[in-house]
Amino acid sequence: MLPVVAIVGRPNVGKSTLFNALTRTRDALVADMPGVTRDRQYGISDVGDTACVLIDTGGLVGQAEGIDYLTARQVHHAIDEAHLVLFVVSAREGLTSEDEAIGQLLRQHNRPALLVGNKIDGTNPDVALAEFAALGLGPALPVAASHRQGMMGLMEKATEMLPALEEEDTDSAEDADRLRLAIVGRPNVGKSTLVNRMLGEERVMAFDLPGTTRDSISTFMEKGGIKYELIDTAGVRRRSRVTDAVEKFSIVKALQAIDRAHVVVLMLDATEGITDQDTTLLGHILQQGRALVIALNKWDGMEEYDRKQVLSEMDRRLQFVPWARKIRLSALHGSGLKELYRAVKEAWRSATIDMPTPELTRVLLKAFEAHQPPMSQGRTSRLRFAHAGGNLPPRIIIHGNRTDAIPASYKRYLENVFIRHFKLHGTPLQIEFRSGDNPYKDKKNKLTQRQLAKRKRLKKFTKRKSRK
Numbered sequence: 001m002l003p004v005v006a007i008v009g010r011p012n013v014g015k016s017t018l019f020n021a022l023t024r025t026r027d028a029l030v031a032d033m034p035g036v037t038r039d040r041q042y043g044i045s046d047v048g049d050t051a052c053v054l055i056d057t058g059g060l061v062g063q064a065e066g067i068d069y070l071t072a073r074q075v076h077h078a079i080d081e082a083h084l085v086l087f088v089v090s091a092r093e094g095l096t097s098e099d100e101a102i103g104q105l106l107r108q109h110n111r112p113a114l115l116v117g118n119k120i121d122g123t124n125p126d127v128a129l130a131e132f133a134a135l136g137l138g139p140a141l142p143v144a145a146s147h148r149q150g151m152m153g154l155m156e157k158a159t160e161m162l163p164a165l166e167e168e169d170t171d172s173a174e175d176a177d178r179l180r181l182a183i184v185g186r187p188n189v190g191k192s193t194l195v196n197r198m199l200g201e202e203r204v205m206a207f208d209l210p211g212t213t214r215d216s217i218s219t220f221m222e223k224g225g226i227k228y229e230l231i232d233t234a235g236v237r238r239r240s241r242v243t244d245a246v247e248k249f250s251i252v253k254a255l256q257a258i259d260r261a262h263v264v265v266l267m268l269d270a271t272e273g274i275t276d277q278d279t280t281l282l283g284h285i286l287q288q289g290r291a292l293v294i295a296l297n298k299w300d301g302m303e304e305y306d307r308k309q310v311l312s313e314m315d316r317r318l319q320f321v322p323w324a325r326k327i328r329l330s331a332l333h334g335s336g337l338k339e340l341y342r343a344v345k346e347a348w349r350s351a352t353i354d355m356p357t358p359e360l361t362r363v364l365l366k367a368f369e370a371h372q373p374p375m376s377q378g379r380t381s382r383l384r385f386a387h388a389g390g391n392l393p394p395r396i397i398i399h400g401n402r403t404d405a406i407p408a409s410y411k412r413y414l415e416n417v418f419i420r421h422f423k424l425h426g427t428p429l430q431i432e433f434r435s436g437d438n439p440y441k442d443k444k445n446k447l448t449q450r451q452l453a454k455r456k457r458l459k460k461f462t463k464r465k466s467r468k
């Protein structure tokens with residue numbers, strides 16, 4: 001279970017800058033995918049050893065009225081969801097009465113809080129941060145978010161302060177063959193109905209496994225020889241109460257479920273088209289590299305015209321995930337369920353596929369022969385061999401030289417070759433290049449260049465000499 005960390009503080013102390021600094025690597029993963037909505041308020045940090053859900057909040061002011069009141073309510077909500085609060089103060093402006101008010105509020109919430117002294121660049125942190133001791137929250141941890149200074153230390157300290165969340169051992173033997181399936185989507189798209197349908201079809205099951213924190217509940221079922229763990233995001237509690245469970249959308253719960261899942265079913269409401277909330281969820285799924293099946297629910301009872309509309313809208317807005325199957329579904333009537341299971345299994349197989357080095361290398365070299373990357377500065381890149389670099393999502397590491405010069409279009413070409421060869425569907429594929437340029441060779445090249453220059457100079461010199 002991913003721990004949850006909320007960032008709070010008065011306006012302009014650098015909360016969003018800190019959030020950005022801590023989530024930057026994850027953002028980079030989807031940076032080149034136009035159309036993915038990136039959620040600037042929720043993100044996943046993996047600075048240091050512990051990944052966590054990070055929540056950025058709006059600035060809290062002393063007198064909370066009007067819009068400030070709404071912000072304040074959101075901040076309270078974030079604090080309630082969090083296991084740890086990062087309370088950001090500014091070393092530039094020093095301690096203010098607003099800081100004191102927020103300190104008080106945190107004491108009321110009774111959440112562990114870590115005091116973060118931001119903007120220490122160009123100050124003497126010991127002097128500038130001393131006065132914050134008055135908040136009674138211990139010494140402020142010095143950082144400069146806009147310079148990414150102190151980020152490691154901050155996350156180390158945060159990790160120490162996080163309550164021990166029981167590790168769900170995901171790699172135990174009996175767990176290895178279990179398909180962890182999360183069903184996520186906006187409220188009311190029909191997640192509970194689908195879960196019900198999946199459970200109801202089987203004699204099964206089942207027992208709810210109360211999670212380690214307040215909210216997480218998994219349900220187990222077996223179908224067609226495959227053991228599933230359905231990861232709840234729908235507010236499902238007990239089977240009998242599934243239907244009347246009020247669906248409360250919590251992005252934190254969705255993020256935790258996505259993190260835990262092998263395969264994610266993103267459920268859309270076909271009668272409503274694709275909303276920003278849908279693409280936001282999609283962005284999070286991609287950021288975490290999860291296998292994905294898109295389910296278009298409520299397909300029954302739609303007019304032919306509307307069906308065409310929503311299909312073409314989907315093609316347009318979801319074109320950056322061509323690899324994800326789109327299944328038309330009626331969770332209510334059960335149509336499309338077989339196709340959904342098939343797509344889920346296929347995505348699972350693809351995401352956990354075993355790609356032996358000889359096969360990868362053979363495919364790579366064949367593709368390279370058929371099609372070489374364009375020359376850059378008169379020289380070509382060479383690709384030598386490939387090996388697997390992990391699963392969920394599958395990663396392929398390609399070794400060669402001058403790989404820095406390989407354009408994105410060529411990378412996409414290789415991606416497609418591998419996807420076709422291994423029949424991958426429903427999972428992203430990560431390709432990484434490593435330049436194995438022989439350092440000696442490099443030195444030699446530099447030497448020869450230097451020698452060339454020397455020779456040139458000598459030539460000029462001798463020419464001049466002969467002219468004299």
Ligand SMILES: Nc1nc2c(ncn2[C@@H]2O[C@H](COP(=O)(O)OP(=O)(O)OP(=O)(O)O)[C@@H](O)[C@H]2O)c(=O)[nH]1
Binds near residue numbers: 011012017121146
């Ligand atoms: N010198 C310096 N400036 C910083 C640092 N961190 C943030 N800033 C600047 O402080 C200003 C406010 O930063 P934000 O991250 O927007 O602050 P915030 O707390 O999110 O503000 P609200 O969301 O409006 O409450 C910006 O101009 C940042 O560039 C830092 O470490 N050093």
Ligand SMILES: [Mg+2]
Binds near residue numbers: 058059
């Ligand atoms: Mg902000």
